[in-house]
Amino acid sequence: MRKVKKAIIPAAGLGTRFLPVTKAMPKEMLPIVDKPTIQYIVEEAIASGIEDIIIVTGKGKRAIEDHFDHNFELEDNLVKKGKFDLLEKVKDSSNVDIHYIRQKDPKGLGHAVWCARKFIGNEPFAVLLGDDIVQAETPGLKQLINQYKETQCSVVGVQQVEENETDRYGIVDPIEKKGRRYQVKQFVEKPKLGTAPSNLAIMGRYVLTPEIFTFLDKHEIGAGGEIQLTDAIQQLNEIQNVFAYDFEGTRYDVGEKLGFITTTIEMALQHDDLRGELLAYLENVVVREKIVK
Structure with missing residues (x-):
């Protein structure tokens, strides 16, 4: 059985909803109390058993790399001042083996995932989006990994949303349900209001088999004029099962x-x-x- 050891965190977006602050600061580095949003995502990946993380960045995202690097001057200063509680917090963000690759053209989420294809190779992998923070007794991604272990198939994390919000998400058309897991007939990216097949929305957590790259390689343009991951997942679902799992926990939308x-x-x-x-x-x-x- 192939183990899910690698994760992709796309972080190349322009963050236009948060302008003007994101002109100089990556959206993923905006702080929630005392931690940048991307650190919550990285911590979830690690807590889920992920061993290698690749962050797909873009222009102006150097602050992300600096955050997860060692800052010897700062650490030495905290030691000398006896601020060991702060020292541990600083070290928590640097004791992670993280890789980086640039998405040179902003062509969408599907393209960002495709950029990491050589890092993934022929292995199942996870994708975690930075717009969604999940707090749960069992980490959200870990719940999906457990479902992958059981099914050996791709699994997409979903939760229910209001009917008037379905046009903001990828939506699943479920066939049958087993516990919290759904077999899916179709995945639809941002359907027009009133046309969504359900209110089960994809919530930024995925475990995917490497066959997804067969479809991402085509660079087909979808909704919004971008290469959509949801479209590739639908094509994958036509040759092998892709399940949806209604994961437990509280999801926070920071996008x-x-x-x-x-x-x-x-x-x-x-x-x-x-x-x-x-x-x-x-x-x-x-x-x-x-x-x-």
Whole structure:
């Protein structure tokens, strides 16, 4: 049985929803409390048993490489000042074996995954998107890997969304259900409102067999004028089963402004040193807004 040991994290997007800050800072480095968003993704991969990670970057993304590198001057300074708790946090972001490759042209998610094909070789692999942070007792990706072990087939992570949001996601058309796992008739990328076959949306976590590259090699243009990973998954599903798994856990959408803000608040409330004062502040905001109205 082939083990899932490698993961791709696409991080080449322009981050236009967060301009102007993303003109100088990669979207993936925007902090949620005290950690950049991409670190949450890397930590999930490691907790899921991934041994090698490749991050697909683009122009202006050097800060990602610097973050996961050693900073000897900073570490030495923290040692001299006896700030060992901060030292451990800094080391957590550098004790990972991460590889990098550039996506030279922004041709879409499918193309970003295709750029890492030589790193993957002929092995099953994972893909984790940085717009989705998942908190779960069993890491979200680990749940998919467990399903791959059982089926030896590709597995896509899904959760239910509101009907009026289905045009924002890849949507699955399920045939039958076994526990939380669905056999899928069709994968549809961002269907028009009112045409979605279900409200089961793909949530940025995948375990894929290497045969996916057979279809990504074609560089077929899909929705939005880009090479879509969902389209290649649908083609793969026509020659071998690709399952959808409704993974357990809370998914936070950090790919747009409101989701990023609410995620930051949720994460801050999980910090004992911030929770009390933050709750008091939020209560004051609610009272103030009621008075204004």
